[in-house]
Amino acid sequence: MFRLTDFNYHNRTVFLRVDLNSPVRNGRITDDARFRAVLPTLEYLLEHGARVVVGTHQGRPYGGDYNTTEEHARILSNLLGTEVEYVEDIFGRYARERIRLLKPGEVLMLENLRFSAEEVEYRSLEECEGTFFVRKLAPLIDYVVNDSFATSHRSQPSLVGFARLKPMIMGLLMEREINALTHAYDASEKPRVYVLGGSKVRDSLRVAENVLKNDRADLILTGGLVGQVFTLAKGFNLGDTNLEFLEKRGLLESVDRAERILDEFYPYVRTPVDFAIDYKGKRVEVDLLSDEKWLFDDHPILDIGSRTVEKYGEILRKAGVIVANGPMGVFEMREFAAGTVGVFRGIGESRAFSVVGGGHSVASIRENSITGIDHVSTGGGAMLSFFAGEKLPVLEALRISYERFKDKVEP
Incomplete structure (x- = not known):
């Protein structure tokens, strides 16, 4: 060119x-x-x-x-x-x-x-x-x-x-x-970690399929609506309110595809272990294995929980390459920005070569003065298409x- x-x-x-x-x-x-x-x-x-x-x-x-x-x-x-x-x-x-x-x-x-x-x-x-x-x-x-x-x-x-x-x-x-995305996609440094969040579920599933099938990724961390779809694919119940929301967005039909990815690459796709909701005006975190899952019936999921942020942070600190697209939750609400900010700070503090894209991701990085990320892409959909191998x-x-x-x- x-x-x-x-x-x-x-x-x-x-x-x-x-x-x-x-x-x-x-x-x-x-x-x-x-x-x-x-x-x-x-x-x-x-x-x-x-x-x-x-x-x-x-x-x-x-x-x-x-x-x-x-x-x-x-x-x-x-x-x-x-x-x-x-x-x-x-x-x-x-x-x-x-x-x-x-x-x-x-x-x-x-x-x-x-x-x-x-x-x-x-x-x-x-x-x-x-x-x-x-x-x-x-x-x-x-x-x-x-x-x-x-x-x-x-x-x-x-x-x-x-x-x-x-x-x-x-x-x-x-x-x-092009140089930054190609470097990340072709990288030999391991482990290669992809963080897929936000609301572009179908695009993210295509990325997951491509990088796992072609040995371009060693681990995928999920959040946002992407994380919810994979969590449902694992067999967890996220409650009536969240199921209704996903159905309105036409995303429940993606659960089967996520399940097929898990069947083939189960150990390499990680999903949140806890989520945050708004309960009586306060941030409340609900563990997926706790007895409080009934809260999901009436309260929408707005973020990943602190245990998930901690687990993801441990993985990101050891990564060789990181590719991330999309927030972990509704970061526009201050109480529910913790997951997104925590994960992106973990990326910035990692020794890995890192690429982050997506309009919401970039906005969060700028608003919270997060540093240490090697390349912040101006493209969200374009970046996902690139890593989907299209x-x-x-x-x-x-x-x-x-x-x-x-x-x-x-x-």
Whole structure:
């Protein structure tokens, strides 16, 4: 794949695809972490005389929570110390005219790419190449730099559509992500421990199957809804309230799959030994082997318990490699953040090479000033797809573009 240093960008127009999709409260962005993550790539391009067109999105596909990128342009301007022009257009006449007028060292930001219906649907590379977005912008662009690892598991026009038309290059963030995740996946240091939590149960099950079957993991620790599904698969009763919640989320159907994983790899998948609930306004921990399990009938599980944190901590301290994705519980509630914070602190204190990803995981790490983690990934779903052994469309597009344009390198 092409690296950023493989080309000369002076007086060339670069389409820089990034993921600045950020938390929003009351219509305002509350966290600039993703902006800071792509700054090195953007600064490199501007320092080398590129004319930069930034494309990003805000809001999930079909989520109905879209916002314009006007504030994104303002935040990026403040971080860069130079103006980032907000263009209220994506590939129409106005956007194309503003791109043509760019000068070396200048940057503009297109409107939220997901305002275009073409950008919401998943398409093949060939279909993406034929979209209006790609056909209208390709004649104006010399290079495409992709620094959007967090969306690398999606196949959409702005992410893969230019691959056979223009040299498509890894940004510095993309390169760092790929190197860190590949190092963890291919690592020989043992024991290799995967911590799977959060609510993406089906994705986590695919990761568990892949890393265990292909001898990429020695032990898996579970928490969050993933931990509850595996606990049910072991035959424990988690009470009416929790069963109803899992059923509403469509997760009970995953119990059979978790049971099959346990049948094949039972000693290597660990589940919580205790859980925390809210009982009369207080955190109460219930051991799975105690007589207090009746509390699960009326009280939802909100965290793993302290005995589980202690047991997991002992394992993490001895690990050689750690891959973690997802919180251990409802960490947004202070009383029920103990499991997530305890596990992530254990990862930070470990001697292991560690990779942690997922939006909630990153938020917890930042909010609690947890240090010592080697790589904090900007991608949750993309990271899970990577460790599930699946082909990521953006990485495939980068490889295709390299094969097509490798004779064009001009460092």
